[in-house]
Each structure stands twice: as structure tokens, then as C-alpha cells.
Amino acid sequence: MTDTLQADLLSAIDAATSLDALEAVRVGALGKSGSVTALLKTLGGMSPDERQVQGPLLNGLREAVTAALAARKAVLETAALDAKLANEKLDMTLPVADAPRGSIHPISQVMDELAEIFADLGFAVAGGPEIEDDWHNFTALNIPPEHPARAMHDTFYFPDQAGSEKRMLLRTHTSPVQIRTMMTQEPPIRIIAPGRVYRSDSDATHTPMFHQVEGLVIDRDITMGHLRWTLETMVKAFFEVDDVTLQFRPSFFPFTEPSVEIDVGCSWSGGTLSIGGSESWLEILGGGMVHPRVIANCGLDPEVWQGFAFGVGIDRLAMLKYGMNDLRAFFDADLRWLNHYGFRALDVPTLSGGVGA
Numbered sequence: 629m630t631d632t633l634q635a636d637l638l639s640a641i642d643a644a645t646s647l648d649a650l651e652a653v654r655v656g657a658l659g660k661s662g663s664v665t666a667l668l669k670t671l672g673g674m675s676p677d678e679r680q681v682q683g684p685l686l687n688g689l690r691e692a693v694t695a696a697l698a699a700r701k702a703v704l705e706t707a708a709l710d711a712k713l714a715n716e717k718l719d720m721t722l723p724v725a726d727a728p729r730g731s732i733h734p735i736s737q738v739m740d741e742l743a744e745i746f747a748d749l750g751f752a753v754a755g756g757p758e759i760e761d762d763w764h765n766f767t768a769l770n771i772p773p774e775h776p777a778r779a780m781h782d783t784f785y786f787p788d789q790a791g792s793e794k795r796m797l798l799r800t801h802t803s804p805v806q807i808r809t810m811m812t813q814e815p816p817i818r819i820i821a822p823g824r825v826y827r828s829d830s831d832a833t834h835t836p837m838f839h840q841v842e843g844l845v846i847d848r849d850i851t852m853g854h855l856r857w858t859l860e861t862m863v864k865a866f867f868e869v870d871d872v873t874l875q876f877r878p879s880f881f882p883f884t885e886p887s888v889e890i891d892v893g894c895s896w897s898g899g900t901l902s903i904g905g906s907e908s909w910l911e912i913l914g915g916g917m918v919h920p921r922v923i924a925n926c927g928l929d930p931e932v933w934q935g936f937a938f939g940v941g942i943d944r945l946a947m948l949k950y951g952m953n954d955l956r957a958f959f960d961a962d963l964r965w966l967n968h969y970g971f972r973a974l975d976v977p978t979l980s981g982g983v984g985a
């Protein structure tokens with residue numbers, strides 16, 4: 629009886645030509661109401677003597693069927709894989725099926741370009757919180773409470789702790805990143821701090837969130853000459869022009885003394901303004917020597933350490949370099965605009981390849 633069943637099952641297993649058919653045989657034999665399972669269930673009702681004889685026989689049957697199923701399964705799986713390999717051909721020389729999606733936003737591209745340019749000059753990139761406290765954003769920068777310069781910044785304040793230096797706000801510049809760096813790192817310091825900044829201001833040329841890069845150098849014997857050379861080198865590399873003149877005009881910031889606004893020389897050709905020459909001047913940067921009080925506020929001795937700092941708007945730099953005329957389009961997420969002005973993800977800016985190539 630078990631012999632016939634075993635022979636039947638083994639030939640059914642051998643005859644199965646697909647994994648599905650094999651599975652059907654397995655369920656018919658070893659499943660909940662399978663033929664082998666039914667026989668195994670009869671063991672419980674047998675006398676001990678009978679069970680002594682039938683037990684090993686039925687277990688042998690189950691093992692033989694299980695082993696045959698596994699062997700046949702391996703054969704069928706190998707055959708299925710061979711068939712798949714024979715059928716599926718992949719031509720690695722064909723172009724990718726879909727056009728690439730997603731691109732690097734011009735703002736990110738400009739930040740990457742500047743990071744590359746300043747890395748070459750020995751600057752590290754520093755970052756910090758966009759939600760700041762009053763002390764790091766203002767007081768440490770020589771802008772005490774009630775100072776009129778605070779009014780210039782159109783600050784977004786959080787409602788709690790009004791009037792206290794612990795009052796929280798959206799940073800109005802990336803200077804607090806430099807403050808935090810001076811407070812935690814030993815000079816010499818050479819960093820740039822790129823990032824989002826916030827001011828309550830919105831019209832055709834201002835958005836309430838915009839992007840800034842500030843730079844800071846703290847060392848012994850630093851002068852305005854170092855600032856001038858650094859910014860000239862930066863502007864030449866960024867705009868990829870050798871003939872660049874910077875014009876320093878006296879200005880005022882509470883955190884630098886002296887302070888300067890910096891124009892880059894431009895020239896007109898065919899109705900468009902381009903960087904280089906000296907026909908007209910475009911203000912793009914601000915900077916100066918870090919105020920000794922700012923250095924002291926960060927726990928450094930201003931008799932030993934001096935430095936320069938500067939700030940520049942990234943959005944404006946991007947518009948100038950890549951010929952975009954409407955700032956608001958930067959934040960519209962319009963796919964047509966992004967496809968036109970975006971950069972390919974693998975085109976990483978390098979000095980050797982041309983930072984904006």
C-alpha cells in the first residue's frame with residue numbers, strides 16, 4: 629500500500645514539468661489533507677505493535693517524497709533560470725531608456741562652486757542652526773539690544789522671551805556660524821558659511837528667505853590686503869575672467885571696522901553687462917576687518933588675533949553668472965525653468981574643469 633503510493637508519488641514528481649505542477653503534487657501528498665498526511669494521521673489510532681511496524685514505513689515514505697520533491701525542485705529551478713538567461717538579453721550599449729530626471733538648482737550649483745574655489749584657498753565649509761538666539765545673531769556681532777542696526781534686519785522673531793538675549797529668531801545672516809566657530813575652534817580660522825537666511829522683506833528683488841555666503845579668516849597680522857586678494861581670486865575663478873577690478877568703497881557694518889562695500893568692474897557689450905573691465909560698477913560684496921569687540925565677545929584676545937570677514941548674496945551671484953533676471957523664479961519649482969537652468973547632477977564643479985562649465 630505505501631509502496632504503491634510511494635511509486636505513484638515519485639513518478640508524479642518526475643512528471644512535473646513546472647514549479648507550479650510540482651507544488652500541486654506536494655500539496656496533494658504532504659499538505660493538510662494530502663495522501664501522506666492522511667496516512668501519518670492513522671498512526672495515532674494504531675495498537676503499539678502495529679505502530680512499531682507502520683511508523684518507520686510511513687516516515688520513510690514521507691522522507692522519500694520530501695527528498696524527491698527537493699531534487700525535482702532544484703532541477704526545475706535551474707531549468708527556469710537557464711530559460712530566463714537565454715531569453716532575456718540586455719544590450720549595455722543602448723542609451724538609457726528614460727531621460728535623466730532631476731537637476732541641481734542654480735543656487736546649489738553656485739554654493740558648490742564657491743566651496744570648490746575657497747577649498748583651494750584653504751577654507752573649510754562651516755554650518756550652523758537656522759533658528760538662532762538673539763545673542764549669536766546680534767549681540768556677539770556688536771549689535772546690542774536697541775541698536776538701530778537691528779531695525780535694518782527685518783527679523784522674524786519667535787514669540788517667546790521677548791526682550792531677552794535668549795529670544796529665538798530666524799538667522800538674518802550666516803554670521804552666527806562664524807561666531808560659533810570662533811568660540812569653539814582655536815585660530816587660525818579660515819571658513820566660509822553658506823546657507824539660508826531670513827528677513828521679513830518681499831518684493832521683486834527680495835524674498836523672505838535667501839542665500840548667503842560669508843567668509844571669515846582669523847590669524848595673526850591679517851590685513852585688508854588679504855581681504856582684497858582673496859575676493860579678487862574668488863571673483864576671477866567664479867566668473868572665469870582674468871581682467872577683474874574690485875572697487876572698495878567705505879561703508880559701515882557694526883561687526884567690521886573698517887567696513888567696505890565692494891563693486892566689481894563690468895563692461896557693456898551688445899546690450900548686456902558682463903563682468904570684467906571698468907565701464908561701470910556692480911555692488912556684489914560687503915566686508916571689512918572683524919571688529920575687535922566681536923573677537924573679544926568670542927573669547928579671543930584682539931591684541932593677538934585679527935581677521936577679515938565678508939558676505940555675499942548667492943542668489944544675486946547666480947543671476948549674474950547664469951543670466952537669470954527674475955529672483956522669484958528661483959522658488960517657483962517650475963519644471964520648465966529647472967530643466968533650462970538646472971545642472972546635471974554628475975557635473976560637479978572643479979577648478980581644473982572650470983567651476984561653471
Ligand code: 2NL
Nearest residue numbers: 803806807883914915916937938939
Ligand atoms: C553685507 C556683507 C558682511 C560680514 C558680513 C562678519 C561676520 C563676523 C564678523 C564680522 Cl563673525 N563680519 N560678516 C562682514 C562684513 C559684511 O556681509 O553686505 N552684509 C549686509
